Amino acid sequence: MEKIKSYMMSIGGFIAVAGILSIILSFIGYNLRILMWIDMWGPTMGWIIRIGLVVLGGILFIIGKLSSRQA
Numbered sequence: 073m074e075k076i077k078s079y080m081m082s083i084g085g086f087i088a089v090a091g092i093l094s095i096i097l098s099f100i101g102y103n104l105r106i107l108m109w110i111d112m113w114g115p116t117m118g119w120i121i122r123i124g125l126v127v128l129g130g131i132l133f134i135i136g137k138l139s140s141r142q143a
Contacts, residue, residue: 077140084129084131087132088128091122091129
């Protein structure tokens, strides 16, 4: 069970960082190769997906961190 919490923190952190990097890189016209698909549906949907990645990653990270404190 402790491994799952650790994985949640790792995956959540990766997703949040990828979303933040995608936001930063989009201002200069670049994107992460793994996230190139998010602009297929237009710029508005791309921003919604980027922000969603940051929020989802943050939630996973926080849940993993809180549950590891309680154990």
